[in-house]
Amino acid sequence: xxxxxxxxxxxxxxxxxxxxxxxxxxxxxxxxxxxxxAGKSTLLSIVSRLMPMDxxxxxxxxxxxxxxxxxxLARRLSIMRQDNHITARLSxxxxxxxxxxxxxxxxxxxxxxxxxxxxxxxxxxxxxEHRFLDELSGGQRQRAFIAxxxxxxxxxMLFDEPLNNLDMKxxxxxxxxxxxxxxxxxxxxxxxxxxxxxxxxxxxHIVAMRDGRLAFEGVPSDMIEPSRLQAIFDVDCRVHxxxxxxxxxxxx
Amino acid sequence: xQADLKRISPAGMLLVTAILALVSMLxxxxxxxxxxxxxxxxxxxxxxxxxxxxxxxxxxxxxLFQTISGNRILTPSIIGFDAMYALLQTVMVFFLGAAGAxxxxxxxxxxxxxxxxxxxxxxxxxALFSGATRSLHLLMLVGIILGGLFRSLSSFLQRILDPNEFxxxxxxxxxxxxxxxxxxxxxxxxAVAGVTFVLWRLFxxxxxxxxxxESAIGxxxxxxxxxxxxxxxxxxxxxxxxxxxxxVTFFGLLVASLAWQITPTASHRFVLPxxxxxxxxTLVGGQVILERLFAFNTALSIVIEFVGGxxxxxxxxxxxxx
Numbered sequence: 001x002x003x004x005x006x007x008x009x010x011x012x013x014x015x016x017x018x019x020x021x022x023x024x025x026x027x028x029x030x031x032x033x034x035x036x037x038a039g040k041s042t043l044l045s046i047v048s049r050l051m052p053m054d055x056x057x058x059x060x061x062x063x064x065x066x067x068x069x070x071x072x073l074a075r076r077l078s079i080m081r082q083d084n085h086i087t088a089r090l091s092x093x094x095x096x097x098x099x100x101x102x103x104x105x106x107x108x109x110x111x112x113x114x115x116x117x118x119x120x121x122x123x124x125x126x127x128x129e130h131r132f133l134d135e136l137s138g139g140q141r142q143r144a145f146i147a148x149x150x151x152x153x154x155x156x157m158l159f160d161e162p163l164n165n166l167d168m169k170x171x172x173x174x175x176x177x178x179x180x181x182x183x184x185x186x187x188x189x190x191x192x193x194x195x196x197x198x199x200x201x202x203x204x205h206i207v208a209m210r211d212g213r214l215a216f217e218g219v220p221s222d223m224i225e226p227s228r229l230q231a232i233f234d235v236d237c238r239v240h241x242x243x244x245x246x247x248x249x250x251x252x
Numbered sequence: 253x254q255a256d257l258k259r260i261s262p263a264g265m266l267l268v269t270a271i272l273a274l275v276s277m278l279x280x281x282x283x284x285x286x287x288x289x290x291x292x293x294x295x296x297x298x299x300x301x302x303x304x305x306x307x308x309x310x311x312x313x314x315x316l317f318q319t320i321s322g323n324r325i326l327t328p329s330i331i332g333f334d335a336m337y338a339l340l341q342t343v344m345v346f347f348l349g350a351a352g353a354x355x356x357x358x359x360x361x362x363x364x365x366x367x368x369x370x371x372x373x374x375x376x377x378x379a380l381f382s383g384a385t386r387s388l389h390l391l392m393l394v395g396i397i398l399g400g401l402f403r404s405l406s407s408f409l410q411r412i413l414d415p416n417e418f419x420x421x422x423x424x425x426x427x428x429x430x431x432x433x434x435x436x437x438x439x440x441x442x443a444v445a446g447v448t449f450v451l452w453r454l455f456x457x458x459x460x461x462x463x464x465x466e467s468a469i470g471x472x473x474x475x476x477x478x479x480x481x482x483x484x485x486x487x488x489x490x491x492x493x494x495x496x497x498x499x500v501t502f503f504g505l506l507v508a509s510l511a512w513q514i515t516p517t518a519s520h521r522f523v524l525p526x527x528x529x530x531x532x533x534t535l536v537g538g539q540v541i542l543e544r545l546f547a548f549n550t551a552l553s554i555v556i557e558f559v560g561g562x563x564x565x566x567x568x569x570x571x572x573x574x
Contacts, residue, residue, distance in 0.1 A: 050466045074472025081466055087322045088462040088518035098463060102472045106456035152471070 001026045002047060002156065002190070007056030009042055016042050017053075018212035026061075026155075028204035029182045029189045033196060035233055039212040040192045041082065044160050047190075048079035060156060074102035078152040082160045084145050086133065092144045093129045096120055099151025119151040122177065138165035146174065150181075157181065159191045163198065171195075175202045196233075200224045201245045208232045224248060262522040265515060269529035276537035277304075283544055298434050300536065305440050306493045307507075307531035312451070313489035314504030315511065315527050319462045319520070320479050321392065324512060325567050327504045331395025333490045334499035335402035336372055340365050341424050342406040346413060350420035358435040366443070366491040373487040377480055425498060433496050440492045447485045454478060458520040500553055502560025507531045509563055 002024040009017040017039040024030050032040045045051040047058050049065040058065045060077050078099075086095075096119050100112040108116070120129050123143040133141055142165050149157055159178065163171045179202055181187040193199045199206055199220070206223040208215040215232050216223060224246040229237055237250035260268075280300055285292045317328045329335075344353045344361070353361075376391060376398070410418055457478050460468045468475050493500070511527035512518075538552050 045466075048470060050469050069472075070469065070474050071472035074470065079470050081470075084464075084467070086463055086467075087324060088459075090518055094518070098460065098467075098471060101456075101460055106459060 001061065002188070003057075003059040004043070004047065005057045005059070007043070007046055007053050007058060009039075009046060009051065009053050015212050017046065019056075020209075020212070020214050021056075022207060022214050022217060024188070024190055024207070025205060026188050027182065027186055029178060029191065029202060030205040030207060031199040031203040032190065032192045032207045032209060033194075033199050033232070034209035034215065037211075038209040040209055041160050043209070044079065044158050044190070044192055045081075048077060048158055049073065050079065050081075071102055074152070074154075076154050077156040077158065078149045078154040079158040080145050080149045080160060080162060082164060084141070089132055089134070091130050091132050092120065092125055092136070092147070095133060095144055096129075096147045096151050099148040099153070102152065115151050115153060119147040122150055123147045124173075139167060139170050142166055143170065143174070146177070154187075156188045156190070159189070161192050161194060163193065163195065171198070178202070196224070196229070196248045196250070200247065221246065260516060262515060262517045262519070266522055266526050266529070269514075269526050269533065273529040273532040273536070276533050276540060279540045280536045283540060298437060299539075301441075302434070302437055302496050303535045303539065304532060305437070305444055306496050307535045308528050309444060309489040309493040310500065310504045311507050311511070311527040311531040312447075312524060313486045313493075314508040315520070315524055316451075316458070316482055317486055318508055318512075319458055320482055322462070322464055324509065325505065325564065326392065327502075327508070328486050328490045329499070329504070330399070331373070331376070331392055332399030332402055333369060333373070333487065334494065335399040335406070336369055337365065337491070337494040337499055338425055339402040339406045340368060342409045342413075342421060345417055345421040345424075346409045350414075350417040354420065358433065359439050362436050362439055362491070362495045365495060366488060369491050370484050370487040373483045374480065377483050436495050440496055443488055443492050447488050450481065450485060454481065455520070458524075459518070462518065462520075498553070500556065502564055503531075503534070503553075503556050505567075506556065506560035506563050507534060509567060 004020055004022050004024070007017055007020045008015060016037075020039075020043060032044070034040050042051065046053045047060070047065065049058075049070075052066065060073070063073065063076065065073060065077075093116065097108060097112070097116050099119065100108060100115060104112050120126055123146050125140065125143055125147060128136060128140060128144075133144065136144065142162065146159075146162060149159070157178075162174055162178070166174060175198055178189050178191060182189045182204070191203075200223075203220055205217070206220055207217045208223065208228070210232055216228055222228075224239055226237060226239055229235065229239075229248065229250075233250075235250050236252075237248050238252075240247050240249060277300060281293065281296050314327050318324050318326060341353075344356075348356065376395060410421065413421065457468075457473050460471050460473050461475070461478065461482075463471075465475050468478075507527050507530050510530050511523050515523045515526050517523075534556065535552070538555060542552050542555070
């Protein structure tokens with residue numbers, strides 16, 4: 001369980017995350033949605049202690065993220081960020097192996113190697129494992145970074161817009177993969193998503209943010225509602241039920 | 253070129269550079285030796301020890317600086333380390349006079365200079381990293397501007413200096429691998445050993461740091477603490493090399509870029525020792541060629557700065573082309 005208590009982060013007088021309090025349930029897949037500039041990525045960075053908060057507290061399984069030692073937290077919680085710029089020339093395998101650093105501090109054991117191989121296979125990059133990152137397409141790179149998070153094998157996995165750069169096939173495969181992490185391995189997956197239909201189809205729980213604040217939260221069937229979506233995104237849309245899934249048509 | 257080099261394993265590359273380094277050391281000690289071996293070995297031995305210390309200090313400080321800044325064309329001199337050394341020397345000659353500065357215990361001078369440079373880097377780092385903006389690039393920019401300030405101050409003081417004293421100062425400011433400061437060898441060796449011990453303990457974090465701040469934190473590295481310690485160690489290493497031979501701007505860049513280029517992996521386990529070996533080859537081998545082929549007609553630092561400058565321009569041009 002991730003408890004976010006009264007977290008505030010401002011740049012100058014502009015609060016990008018404004019007194020947000022919420023509890024992200026353990027296990028299952030939680031999506032964070034909201035328009036650009038709503039503070040989703042900032043909140044995720046604060047939860048994963050990449051960014052200090054001005055006020056408030058974040059507890060992951062009761063551990064305060066701003067006080068707990070980095071390497072202890074790195075075995076509980078991992079994050080994949082939006083922009084992953086790396087100067088070093090790394091192969092896919094090198095990159096994924098970094099996911100084991102919190103456990104092995106750079107000396108891979110047989111167990112670590114197995115984790116690395118399983119993670120690469122999971123995202124379907126076996127054929128590319130010796131390629132350098134700058135020799136991959138955007139989508140393949142994205143999957144390599146996902147594999148690194150898988151390899152870190154933490155109970156909590158945060159993904160900041162993991163579907164960026166991915167085509168339809170890989171976007172769906174990625175979401176299914178995240179779903180499997182939650183269902184088969186009992187992980188807690190938190191994803192920032194832009195495509196509302198992906199959020200609707202794959203989430204157990206949806207959190208909506210707007211202007212740095214928590215707007216709504218709830219299960220997809222409550223959240224995917226024209227009036228709520230209007231309040232979150234300022235967009236008129238219609239919601240259709242297709243099988244068990246509610247799909248949003250916001251094109252008209 | 254890269255395609256060919258990929259076939260050599262990292263360990264093989266390390267072996268090749270290590271052998272080259274050994275050969276150049278051996279050549280330096282034995283070539284053209286006439287007269288008493290006891291004298292030659294001790295005379296050349298101290299010079300060699302000095303050059304090895306400098307090679308190690310410059311190679312390691314540059315590689316680590318590039319790792320923490322995430323940039324392959326930066327060197328410690330860019331944040332004003334060299335300029336600060338020149339200013340310290342100038343101030344010393346200015347206020348103590350040439351005689352006073354020469355008479356003062358060089359070890360004491362070394363300690364004061366090192367302390368000042370470490371203090372400078374920590375102050376700069378703390379001031380820029382404790383605020384809201386935690387940007388290494390801001391640190392670089394402020395460093396570049398302070399470097400400019402130091403240089404202007406030095407040149408101002410040099411202009412109003414007595415010409416005789418200025419000659420003494422100039423002699424101290426030109427890097428010379430031929431006149432290694434022997435008085436400082438012992439204390440430099442101790443400083444380098446101390447730095448190496450701390451580096452050894454931090455070694456596993458280097459590769460992770462090269463992934464960038466966020467990834468390093470995500471993997472559990474205390475980024476702020478580690479980078480602060482590394483900057484202090486880099487300051488000590490730069491002090492050692494400048495105190496021993498004087499400021500060399502492009503040497504570190506030359507050696508570091510070559511090391512990144514020829515090492516088939518980005519792992520510091522290989523890049524660091526290969527860079528050190530390359531630095532030894534360049535310095536010691538270069539000195540041999542200079543002494544035996546050109547009969548001391550030119551200074552090694554001039555050659556190295558010339559080649560290093562060319563490499564720097566090449567890297568800039570290639571970087572913009574990509």
